[in-house]
Amino acid sequence: MTELIEKVFELAPHEGDFNTSVPHLSLFRRNSPTATPMPVIYQPSIYMVLLGSKAAYLGKERYQYDPMHYLVSCVPLPLEGQILQASEQRPYMAARISLETHMINELLMQMPDEQEASVTSIDAPSKDGTSSRGIYVSKMNSDIQHTLSRLLDCAHSTTKAHVLGQLALKELIYHIINAEHGSLLRAFACQDRQQYHIANVLQFINRHYASSMDIATLASKANMSESSFYHHFKAATNTSPIQYIKTVRLHAAKRKMVFEHHNATSAAYEVGYTSASQFSREYRRLFSVPPAQDARTASKV
Structure with a gap:
């Protein structure tokens, strides 16, 4: 982990947000904690903390992530975020890998047997809906750490970023979808799953939020009845469509x-x-x- 932190310090030399030459990879550095949770929309992404810790709140649910845990947002979600640990000596340092459905589907097409086995357990939401949430925290493992390290190496060179960076990015997502709770991320990318249709509706809302929308129209886009749509929507987002x-x-x-x-x-x-x-x-x-x-x-x- 020390080596990872040093690489991020080189790419993010001061407080701020940093895009890198590796597509989909950005870095964040903060020198102080957040006094109170701040409203923010998490886009579909993998969030990895290298130093410090952060919490995301979805209603009354709390998702804390730190160097030993990463957070995955499978769909765009309005949350409240709060940096818990950060200082000038030990700033909050984090990496974000933005996700697109095709990135996951390309991998799933190469391992169809695993794909089918992984999503059957979450076809129906649990009583409290948390098993189908579009967000989860999982434990960091050595495969993910090593791949992230190589991804950061690629960010130092434009040529490496667009060639080897793409390979490292694909490998990282592979490890994520095969790690703890990765079946949930798969489900939101599988076209024959309810979660996939909800994810498409969420993307539609985020693109056309200024337009007039009603439950019937959104349910139709998801190919669901209104009652089924409402149930699956709230299971994924912990809030109502309206x-x-x-x-x-x-x-x-x-x-x-x-x-x-x-x-x-x-x-x-x-x-x-x-x-x-x-x-x-x-x-x-x-x-x-x-x-x-x-x-x-x-x-x-």
């Missing part, structure tokens, strides 16, 4: 105010709200500050 859409819209509005300098009213209508007062209430409930305050703060940056 609440999920609302949260995605509020995150999008915050991005528009912070990065595109929209005012609160403009951001509200851009993301699909028809009532500025309703937007303001729901924004404050999620982010603990009124949208106008975030808009004013962003305009001064």
Whole structure:
């Protein structure tokens, strides 16, 4: 692990976010913990902490990951994230590998027998739904550590990044889907599974959040009845479809105010709200500050 940390320090020499020359690989460095959990949308990714620790909250569920554990988000999920351990001497250091369905499917096609055996146990959600969540934490193993090390080596060279980096990335995903809880990640990539259809709906919502949506339309896209869709959707996300859409819209509005300098009213209508007062209430409930305050703060940056 010491060798891994040294490699990340070289690629992330100061506090901030760093894209690398390896496709899908980015790095994060923070010098202080987060005082309180912060709302954020986790995209489908593998999150690996090299130094420090972090927790993600999905409703009342807590997912903590550190150098001995990694987190996998199989689908886009509105969460609250909190860095628990970080300092200037020992900063929080993490790697993120973004995932796309085709990356997993390419591997599954090469091991069809294993694929079939791995997903049969999660066809139906458990009573509390946690067995079908689109997120999980798993123990780090030596295969994953060694492959991540080679992936970081590739980030130092553009040529290696696009040739050997692709091979190391494929090997890393192979180890992830064959590790503890990896069958869940497989299920969200298998076209004949309910989780796959829910994942497609979640991606649709994140692309078209400003459009008008109802349960019937979304259920139809998932090829499910409304009751079945609601059940599987909540099992994957721990929230209702309507609440999920609302949260995605509020995150999008915050991005528009912070990065595109929209005012609160403009951001509200851009993301699909028809009532500025309703937007303001729901924004404050999620982010603990009124949208106008975030808009004013962003305009001064």
